[in-house]
Amino acid sequence: MGNRKISDAVIRRIVLYMRVLDEMEQTSEKDAISSYELGERTGVRAAQVRKDLAWFGEFGKQGVGYDVQFLKSQLHRILHLEKDVNVAVIGVGNLGLALARYNLERYKKEKEYYIKIAALFDNNPKKIGEIIEGVTIYSIDLLSEIVYEKEIAMGVITVPSLHAQQIADILVKANVKTILNFAPTTIVVPEDTRVHRADLSLELQHLAYYLGS
Amino acid sequence: MGNRKISDAVIRRIVLYMRVLDEMEQTSEKDAISSYELGERTGVRAAQVRKDLAWFGEFGKQGVGYDVQFLKSQLHRILHLEKDVNVAVIGVGNLGLALARYNLERYKKEKEYYIKIAALFDNNPKKIGEIIEGVTIYSIDLLSEIVYEKEIAMGVITVPSLHAQQIADILVKANVKTILNFAPTTIVVPEDTRVHRADLSLELQHLAYYLGS
DNA sequence: TAGATTGTTAATCGATTAACAATC
DNA sequence: TAGATTGTTAATCGATTAACAATC
Numbered sequence: 001m002g003n004r005k006i007s008d009a010v011i012r013r014i015v016l017y018m019r020v021l022d023e024m025e026q027t028s029e030k031d032a033i034s035s036y037e038l039g040e041r042t043g044v045r046a047a048q049v050r051k052d053l054a055w056f057g058e059f060g061k062q063g064v065g066y067d068v069q070f071l072k073s074q075l076h077r078i079l080h081l082e083k084d085v086n087v088a089v090i091g092v093g094n095l096g097l098a099l100a101r102y103n104l105e106r107y108k109k110e111k112e113y114y115i116k117i118a119a120l121f122d123n124n125p126k127k128i129g130e131i132i133e134g135v136t137i138y139s140i141d142l143l144s145e146i147v148y149e150k151e152i153a154m155g156v157i158t159v160p161s162l163h164a165q166q167i168a169d170i171l172v173k174a175n176v177k178t179i180l181n182f183a184p185t186t187i188v189v190p191e192d193t194r195v196h197r198a199d200l201s202l203e204l205q206h207l208a209y210y211l212g213s
Numbered sequence: 214m215g216n217r218k219i220s221d222a223v224i225r226r227i228v229l230y231m232r233v234l235d236e237m238e239q240t241s242e243k244d245a246i247s248s249y250e251l252g253e254r255t256g257v258r259a260a261q262v263r264k265d266l267a268w269f270g271e272f273g274k275q276g277v278g279y280d281v282q283f284l285k286s287q288l289h290r291i292l293h294l295e296k297d298v299n300v301a302v303i304g305v306g307n308l309g310l311a312l313a314r315y316n317l318e319r320y321k322k323e324k325e326y327y328i329k330i331a332a333l334f335d336n337n338p339k340k341i342g343e344i345i346e347g348v349t350i351y352s353i354d355l356l357s358e359i360v361y362e363k364e365i366a367m368g369v370i371t372v373p374s375l376h377a378q379q380i381a382d383i384l385v386k387a388n389v390k391t392i393l394n395f396a397p398t399t400i401v402v403p404e405d406t407r408v409h410r411a412d413l414s415l416e417l418q419h420l421a422y423y424l425g426s
Numbered sequence: 427t428a429g430a431t432t433g434t435t436a437a438t439c440g441a442t443t444a445a446c447a448a449t450c
Numbered sequence: 451t452a453g454a455t456t457g458t459t460a461a462t463c464g465a466t467t468a469a470c471a472a473t474c
Contacts, residue, residue: 007441008419015418019397034455043399046455047443054457062456063450080421087417094314098307099413106414115417153424154417178420184232186256194423196416200312201319203411204300204328204367205228206221207391208293210407211366220465247431259431260467267433275432276474431474438467449456 010052014075016042017049021072022112034065076112086118088152088176090167091159092127092137095182095200096120099156104133118150140167144174154178161185168195223265227288229255230262234285235325247278289325299331301365301389303380304372305340305350308395308413309333312369317346331363353380357387367391374398381408 020041024033035049042049053059053066056078060066076082087103089096100120106113120137122128130137138146146152155171157164157179164183171179172193179195181187184202189195233254237246248262255262266272266279269291273279289295300316302309313333319326333350335341343350351359359365368384370377370392377396384392385406392408394400397415402408 009441011422012415012419014422015415016399018418036455041399045443047445048441050455050457051442058457060456061450062448063454065455078422079418080424081418085417085421085424094307094311098311101307103414103417113414115414115421154420156417178423180416180420186229186254194420196420198413198416200411201316201326201328202225202228203393203409204298204316204369205231205292205294206225207367207393207407207409208298208328209224209227209291210391211293211298222465249431258467260469261465263431263433264466271433273432274474275472276430278431429474432472434470434472436467436469438465440465441463443460443462445460446458447456448458450454 004055006055010055011079013042013044013048013052014079016044017052018072018075018079018081021068021075024068025072030068032065032067033071035060038066081112081114084114084116085154086116086150086152087154087156088119088121088143088147088150089117089156089158090121090140090143090171091157091163092120092122092124092130092132093158096122096156096158097132099158100132100135104135118152119146121146140170143170147171147174147176152176154180157181157183157187159183217268219268223268224292226255226257226261226265227292229257230265231285231288231292231294234281234288235323237281238285243281245278245280246284248273251279294325294327297327297329298367299329299363299365300367300369301332301334301356301360301363302330302369302371303334303353303356303384304370304376305333305335305337305343305345306371309335309369309371310345312371313345313348317348331365332359334359353383356383360384360387360389365389367393370394370396370400372396 036046039046039049059071059074089100100117103115103117107116120135121140122137123140127137128139155176157167159167161183164185165187168187172189177193180198181195182198184199230251249259252259252262272284302313313330316328316330320329333348334353335350336353340350341352368389370380372380374396377398378400381400385402390406393411394408395411397412
């Protein structure tokens with residue numbers, strides 16, 4: 001502890017652990033789980049599970065393991081998934097629509113799924129005003145305004161590559177510092193803004209490499 | 214060279230380099246590019262660009278850089294993206310449909326985009342037989358057969374989590390050894406099969422962590 | 427030639443794994 | 451208690467970065 005710069009890889013695994021615990025709580029399988037079993041279920045070594053968790057505190061008991069309910073709630077706290085995270089999806093094409101529907105459905109069904117699609121945006125006048133699962137499609141001109149009104153914390157970019165940078169600029173101006181970019185292009189943002197690439201074609205192109213072996 | 218176990222991270226970056234070169238070729242900007250500029254455009258250090266490329270050969274010239282056309286064609290070769298890669302999408306819900314449409318559009322528009330969605334599968338009788346951008350939706354019962362017929366090399370799983378493992382099993386039996394899994398669940402496959410996680414909720418949940426700072 | 431830029435080696439940094447004393 | 455399993459330290463492994471001789 002002390003000089004904490006926790007890597008992205010650790011955070012990703014924490015999400016996996018959290019999910020297993022969410023499931024276990026639902027099914028009331030057991031009250032405790034060992035690092036060994038948590039690893040089994042997520043494809044991670046037991047030693048790494050313990051190391052990952054140790055970054056954030058001492059959650060286990062020797063000889064027993066981790067209390068499911070307790071660790072679950074701790075991991076939710078660590079990931080800031082204790083209350084709704086309001087998300088805007090910009091670009092309601094096929095992908096944006098799929099993402100919105102999928103997440104809204106999960107949000108309704110699952111008690112502990114805090115990702116809330118709170119607003120949709122598009123520049124197509126035919127789409128503006130339409131309502132998807134209770135969420136309105138707004139004009140992109142209203143982005144700053146709605147971001148403020150609905151306390152949007154995260155932006156998902158699903159517009160064509162050509163407009164991705166422009167949308168990112170608007171989000172940055174509207175003080176949205178966390179962006180998930182589905183456009184297959186690199187976008188440039190200030191230091192304090194975090195952009196993650198979620199480039200589906202990249203995944204496919206990347207997998208092609210392994211076709212040889 | 215010699216004992217080559219090239220990491221996933223390298224391959225991902227190679228895809229990024231390839232894309233920049235594809236673009237440059239289209240726009241005929243210049244004939245050569247330095248590791249420095251290739252790095253600039255992809256968010257990678259020049260030294261790393263050179264290191265990444267060096268895994269596969271000596272493609273540059275001192276004092277000059279890399280020939281755009283030549284390096285482009287080499288990277289396509291390395292990634293096995295010189296000819297069509299036939300892909301099946303299993304599960305034509307919102308996400309599967311979005312993925313199919315998006316990739317088919319790119320395939321039609323871009324000369325050097327070799328990811329070809331060659332077949333769609335679903336178990337909903339209402340959807341079976343429907344044609345999306347020229348590609349038929351088949352019953353999942355026909356998966357093995359069509360995989361063979363259409364020489365499918367890659368499977369994309371976009372069915373609900375509950376069925377993901379079952380679909381993976383069918384793909385494995387049909388000799389599809391490269392799978393992209395969008396279901397938010399861990400699936401188990403034999404050693405020689407490669408599954409990549411493309412879990413969109415994980416991306417969002419993972420980003421939530423950074424909302425704190 | 428002089429300047430630019432490669433490919434490669436060595437140094438650094440960070441992440442994973444193994445081992446084990448502490449302790450429930 | 452005896453067995454199980456933690457949290458942590460040390461060892462290992464791998465990836466990134468810096469530096470530079472080679473050379474176009």
